[in-house]
Amino acid sequence: MTHHHPDGLMLMEYSAGNLSEPYALCIRLHLDKCAHCRSRVDTLDSLGAVMMEQQAQVTVSESVFDRIMSRIDDDTPLPAKPASRPRGALSKLLGDDLNGLPWKRQLGDVSVLDITDRFPGQQEQVVLQKLCAGGKAPVHTHRGIETTVVLQGAFADNKGVFNQWDFVILGPEDEHKPVALEGDDCITLSVLSAPLKLTGTFTRLLNPFIR
Amino acid sequence: MTTLDPQNSRAEGRKDPWSQLLVKVGKNQDRQAYHALFEHFAPQIKYYAMANGMSSHAEELVQEVFVSIWRRSCLYDWRKAAASTWIFTIARNQRIDMLRKMQRTSAEMPVETEDLWQIPGENEDEPVTSLHRLMSERRVRESLKHLPEEQITVIAKVYMEHKSHQMVANELDIPLGTVKSRVRLALNKLKVILQDQNV
Secondary structure, eight states: OOOOOOOHHHHHHHHTTOSOHHHHHHHHHHHHHOHHHHHHHHHHHHHHHHHHHHSOOOOOOHHHHHHHHHHHHTSOOOOSSOSSOOOOHHHHHHOSOGGGSOOEEOSTTEEEEEOGGGSTTOOSEEEEEEEOTTOBOOOEEOSSOEEEEEEESOEEETTEEEOTTOEEEEOTTOOBOOEEOSSSOEEEEEEESSOOEEOSSSGGGOOSSOO | OOOOOHHHHHHHOSOOHHHHHHHHHHHHOOHHHHHHHHHHHHHHHHHHHHHTTOGGGHHHHHHHHHHHHHHHGGGOOTTTOOHHHHHHHHHHHHHHHHHHHHHOOSSOOSSOHHHHSOOTTSSOOSOSOOHHHHHHHHHHHHHHHTSOHHHHHHHHHHHHSOOOHHHHHHHHTOOHHHHHHHHHHHHHHTTOOOOSSOO
16 A cells, blocks of 8 residues: 555646656556555546647548548457557566666665666666665765655655655655565665755765766 | 446446446447547647647547557456546547657567556556545545645646646746645645555
């Protein structure tokens, strides 16, 4: 059960199709496990339908319909149902073993994997971060906006506990010191609008839960 | 023309006429029903493309959306979404797809548009009937009647012109905070906003 959700404005940008792929991925991963937000998106999709219908109408020539029909006539018969449930976005991107990815160990309990190159043409930096079960990340704030969804395990900070599929956005005013809960290593997917800045003495080196 | 019998409609549930037509396309490849959907939705989709600067591709988008409607209609389930909502999500996804194809440089994206933006009712493990889904479009329509024009303007720019809240603020020359509060007020009416904690 997730407790931390995207806000309505971001869901609207998602429903409108305005988010870039990395942000849409964060939202989608959350939606897959959050019936509550799915129903919010249903309402927003309906809003989109009503907006589309209320706009000034234009005419479409019948020849467009004829072209569509000729494409359809070339179609093979309709498939009854999709053969199987397609693989989710996450396993398409990363395979099925998050722990087995080529993690780059950073200082202490933190590992990181930059997957920005999986999103060609996108502006944002996209990073996987892993905090060992029970591990601590150094105190840090964020220079830009960091949008995160928890993929595995859980972490806690001064704002609360973030479980699998929870969604959180941190900005420059949020100084925090995340700690992974015992059990699984905590793995998160983060989309970074700008590099992070460190506040602790250690600064420089670090990483993700820093960056 | 396919007849829309209100009696029949009541008997079959809370389906609206467009949803009934779409079911006919899915079940029987009914071309009359398909043409009626075309007459109603094709102009909306064309305008949708024109509103966000894709005028030269507007009829191409209409084609792509309708071919997709035909191919997917067998997956359409009226209990999961009204036809207009379902068609909106297909139009949105086809537009994203078209833009991705135009912008694609060299590397192929491993993720499909539909891995990121779902069509309602597909690939879901949820129980079929959800009163919420049935009600949502009617409720939205009802709520919109009571929204002030300035809120609708902002929402229309987000959905039809694909402007971010920041871009809407720049265009209307009002602070970003004002745009966001207008959207929030509207979403409150639509009950999309929730207390973010402990839901």
